[in-house]
Amino acid sequence: MEISEAIDKVLNAKKELEAAWDGNPLPSFILNSNLKILRCNASATELFQTSFFHLLGNDFVGLFWKEEIQDEIRNSLVRRSEKSSFPVILSRLEGSFQLLSQSISEDRIVVYIVNLDTIRVPENREEEVRLKLALESGQSGVWDFSLRLGKAYFSPEYARMLGFEPERFPQNFSHWETLVHWEDREQIRSLFENYLNGSLDSHDLEIRMFTRSGKTIWVWSRGKVVERDENDLPVRVIGTHIDITERKKTEIRTEAVIGIGQKSSLMEREDSILLLALKYSLQLTESYWGFVRICRDGVAIRESGLYTKRDQSNSVFVPIDSATTLPHTIRELPLKFNLKDNESLELTLFNKRTEYESIDFKEVELLGTELVQILIRKRTEDLLLASEWNLQSIVECSPNGILILVDSNIQFYNRSSEILLLQNKNQMRNKKVSEVFGFLSGEDPFDFIQSLSNNGFAPDQNVVEKNIILSNGQKKWISFWAIEIIYNGEVSILVYLNDLSKAKDTEIQLLQSEKLATIGQLAAGVAHEINNPMAFISSNLETMKRYHKQLAVVMANVHSVLKKNHMDPEISKILTDWERYDLSNVLLDTSDILDESIDGASRVVDIVRNIKSFAHVNKEESLVLCNLNEVITSAINISHHNIKYDSVVEFSFDKDLPEIPCHPQEIGQVIINLLVNAGHAIEEKKSHGLFPDTQGEKPGKIEIKTRCICSENNQQFAEIKIKDNGIGIPEDIQSRIFDPFFSTKETGEGTGLGLSISMDIIRKHKGKIDLESVRCEGTTFSILLPTNLED
Numbered sequence: 001m002e003i004s005e006a007i008d009k010v011l012n013a014k015k016e017l018e019a020a021w022d023g024n025p026l027p028s029f030i031l032n033s034n035l036k037i038l039r040c041n042a043s044a045t046e047l048f049q050t051s052f053f054h055l056l057g058n059d060f061v062g063l064f065w066k067e068e069i070q071d072e073i074r075n076s077l078v079r080r081s082e083k084s085s086f087p088v089i090l091s092r093l094e095g096s097f098q099l100l101s102q103s104i105s106e107d108r109i110v111v112y113i114v115n116l117d118t119i120r121v122p123e124n125r126e127e128e129v130r131l132k133l134a135l136e137s138g139q140s141g142v143w144d145f146s147l148r149l150g151k152a153y154f155s156p157e158y159a160r161m162l163g164f165e166p167e168r169f170p171q172n173f174s175h176w177e178t179l180v181h182w183e184d185r186e187q188i189r190s191l192f193e194n195y196l197n198g199s200l201d202s203h204d205l206e207i208r209m210f211t212r213s214g215k216t217i218w219v220w221s222r223g224k225v226v227e228r229d230e231n232d233l234p235v236r237v238i239g240t241h242i243d244i245t246e247r248k249k250t251e252i253r254t255e256a257v258i259g260i261g262q263k264s265s266l267m268e269r270e271d272s273i274l275l276l277a278l279k280y281s282l283q284l285t286e287s288y289w290g291f292v293r294i295c296r297d298g299v300a301i302r303e304s305g306l307y308t309k310r311d312q313s314n315s316v317f318v319p320i321d322s323a324t325t326l327p328h329t330i331r332e333l334p335l336k337f338n339l340k341d342n343e344s345l346e347l348t349l350f351n352k353r354t355e356y357e358s359i360d361f362k363e364v365e366l367l368g369t370e371l372v373q374i375l376i377r378k379r380t381e382d383l384l385l386a387s388e389w390n391l392q393s394i395v396e397c398s399p400n401g402i403l404i405l406v407d408s409n410i411q412f413y414n415r416s417s418e419i420l421l422l423q424n425k426n427q428m429r430n431k432k433v434s435e436v437f438g439f440l441s442g443e444d445p446f447d448f449i450q451s452l453s454n455n456g457f458a459p460d461q462n463v464v465e466k467n468i469i470l471s472n473g474q475k476k477w478i479s480f481w482a483i484e485i486i487y488n489g490e491v492s493i494l495v496y497l498n499d500l501s502k503a504k505d506t507e508i509q510l511l512q513s514e515k516l517a518t519i520g521q522l523a524a525g526v527a528h529e530i531n532n533p534m535a536f537i538s539s540n541l542e543t544m545k546r547y548h549k550q551l552a553v554v555m556a557n558v559h560s561v562l563k564k565n566h567m568d569p570e571i572s573k574i575l576t577d578w579e580r581y582d583l584s585n586v587l588l589d590t591s592d593i594l595d596e597s598i599d600g601a602s603r604v605v606d607i608v609r610n611i612k613s614f615a616h617v618n619k620e621e622s623l624v625l626c627n628l629n630e631v632i633t634s635a636i637n638i639s640h641h642n643i644k645y646d647s648v649v650e651f652s653f654d655k656d657l658p659e660i661p662c663h664p665q666e667i668g669q670v671i672i673n674l675l676v677n678a679g680h681a682i683e684e685k686k687s688h689g690l691f692p693d694t695q696g697e698k699p700g701k702i703e704i705k706t707r708c709i710c711s712e713n714n715q716q717f718a719e720i721k722i723k724d725n726g727i728g729i730p731e732d733i734q735s736r737i738f739d740p741f742f743s744t745k746e747t748g749e750g751t752g753l754g755l756s757i758s759m760d761i762i763r764k765h766k767g768k769i770d771l772e773s774v775r776c777e778g779t780t781f782s783i784l785l786p787t788n789l790e791d
Helices: 002-023 041-046 060-064 067-079 123-136 156-163 173-178 185-196 244-267 270-285 358-399 413-419 444-455 499-565 569-581 584-617 629-644 664-687 731-736 753-765
Strands: 028-031 035-039 083-087 096-106 107-117 142-144 152-154 202-210 216-228 232-245 287-296 300-311 314-319 333-341 341-352 400-406 409-413 435-440 464-470 473-489 490-499 625-627 648-650 658-662 700-710 716-724 766-776 779-787
Touching: 028 041, 041 107, 060 067, 083 753, 142 156, 142 314, 142 629, 152 173, 156 232, 173 185, 185 202, 185 232, 216 244, 244 270, 244 314, 270 287, 270 300, 270 314, 270 341, 270 358, 333 358, 341 700, 400 413, 400 473, 435 444, 444 464, 444 473, 444 490, 473 499, 499 569, 499 584, 569 584, 625 629, 625 664, 629 664, 629 700, 629 716, 648 664, 658 664, 658 779, 664 700, 664 716, 664 779, 731 766, 753 766
Parallel strands: 648 700
Antiparallel strands: 028 035, 028 107, 083 096, 096 107, 142 152, 142 232, 202 216, 216 232, 287 300, 287 341, 300 314, 333 341, 400 409, 400 490, 435 464, 464 473, 473 490, 625 658, 700 716, 716 779, 766 779
């Protein structure tokens, strides 16, 4: 009888348990170790809208979660023991769910699903109790706030989550608010104000809470209005808090690694990277301040520090400097990481609110290890980048042009090549080399460069000088050197270009100077040879003039005597011959002829003397003091034959002009060049009929003036102005007239070196030459020469 009653009681209890199981409003499942469904209640069939038999044996994870998260959920459910609770993400079902699980044996797990979207006001106290029991079955902390009365309920699990014994945890809102992290309190107050005024129906956020020991934890707070008054205003909110500290620290550490990596990739300085790592270390451990040091052989070579400062409702991290006062050290967490053999990274944190734990050491160690890897990688990248920049700088600063060609296309070039080839900046890439320059012979530039690169590495074998023509028509002498290389994985040709234009100009000027010197020597020799006979001629002409004067007196007396005795037949015959040959006029003409011959001989002597003076070769490099007016006069005499037919020369010399230190022959060469050019300009204007008819046969005028002037810094100069009224120089070429080989004359009529040499001579004398020109009106050249080079 007793056994029968016991059996009945057991069966009745079983029926009650089964009725409670089937009547549970939460979808409930019993799973085996493989997470297959062994049993479920009616709420479960309603949730999945299928039959009991269809759910049995099904894979619970595959049924409830999307494929991309299933492996993670399986591992999580298998690892969890006893009670656990976590939010559901990536569910196949619509809605917000919380999963509660509990191990009931070694191979059995009971799972409850809470649909947070359907939490409503319990119809009776019994259903409310069931809801709370269901929520409390996991590790979630359950809270229940009465908004109007300020009452609160916190589940035992909630109290334990914050380090309290459940029976000693105050069940009121004011105490709970003190446990909210001070940075989040304003957010919580705003949250419940929104509940009270009816503008909020539910919430889902992450906040920080203080535990009983003072430690900070992160919690995931979710809540929903479950009761309203007659005005439909909330009067009661129920929700859960789940400890997500581990996940948040992982997020912070991940954020730190990403942030440090980004700073590294953005070429930030190493100090800023170290400070960022220190900031995250302070966050992870809730330390008050800290230092990060780079040490070499145990000695700190670089140190930075941060401390935490409250700023209204937030914490800010402020750099530590010499003026910063830090409190006494209570707790310390030192860590050390090796960077290389003699270099290390030291990270020291101070004064956490609670004792440092092993998890703090682990978190910072993980971050520090990542930091070291990033620093090593950054230093390696910086070295590579520095090497690249050094190489780039060497290439860009090279005075030689550098090209890299791939299949006749320019793939790389430096700034010197742009300047040398007269190309716009950043415009040569992918251009064919034949579009940039060519050869006068018509040879293809790439074929030439390719053949040059096949000659080998030796510079003496494949350096070739060529006269090229640029895309704008300008010609230049360039030396080419080429070799085959691999560039960006492709066979390419490296080409060095050296501008030989100045060297060629110098070479031609040297040849010209040698020619002029040779001509000068020849002229000096010829002048010497002419000078000797001219001395005899001049002397003889003077003697003949004297003899002629004496003879004319005698002949006049003879003629007078003959006229008195004209009756004598012999004398009459002589007088007849006298008259017939007009000997009286012959004597007069002979006098004039001798005067003109003497004058001509004198001019020849002067011209020879000027040629000898101009052609005199300076054997000394030192300057000599000379009269500038005399140098100009000699130059006018020498060049007179070039200008005398069309021009009149007018000069106004400053008689008080001091002697200046110079090479007189070189200054004379400059004056002759300018006078000859002036004569040509006047001749060209006359040939075009641009002079008025009233100006006669010599319409040209060349004015030469000298004077002494002072500059702004009181330096004294001798000024020479040579002004003509010739054809003038077009404005668009005025900037080029001093360039070597630039000429406005027809081919073969000029070398284009006259003004270039003149410019070089004046510069050598520390002087200056300028021009002013108006088309069809004339040109004025102004030369300034210092009167004292020591100034």
